[in-house]
Amino acid sequence: MRIQCAFFWALFLLFELIQVTKNPIEYFFDFWNYFDMVSICFNGFIISNHVFMYLKIDGETTFGLAAIATLIMWWKLLYWFRLFDTTSFYIRLITETMKDISFFVIILMTFLLCFANCIYLLN
Numbered sequence: 001m002r003i004q005c006a007f008f009w010a011l012f013l014l015f016e017l018i019q020v021t022k023n024p025i026e027y028f029f030d031f032w033n034y035f036d037m038v039s040i041c042f043n044g045f046i047i048s049n050h051v052f053m054y055l056k057i058d059g060e061t062t063f064g065l066a067a068i069a070t071l072i073m074w075w076k077l078l079y080w081f082r083l084f085d086t087t088s089f090y091i092r093l094i095t096e097t098m099k100d101i102s103f104f105v106i107i108l109m110t111f112l113l114c115f116a117n118c119i120y121l122l123n
Helices: 002-022 024-029 031-052 059-083 085-100 102-122
Strands: none
Touching (some): 002 024
8 A cells, every 4th residue: 555655646746747847937826736736745745754754753743744635635636626517617616705705704813813812811
């Protein structure tokens, strides 16, 4: 299983390197490519540290990093749903909704932090 994970990780890395060499300027201006780079780094670190044990990391930290890496890979799967006619409308609908409520979320987070700070001071 480790060899299979390492093989697919290397294949994904090769795919990203081909994209970078073909058009490096456009590659770094696309927002979704940063998810690819972070996914490569997290998965490469988790796989290599599990195999070679070069850093002494406790189980909770490893599980946290694996959870972030898994979340990014699922997020990329949602991104790939844009390719299909039946799902592209819904993905576009979700992304446009997230863009429209972004300022509301900023204001909401400010209010939440304000009240959280007051409650923290009272305790």
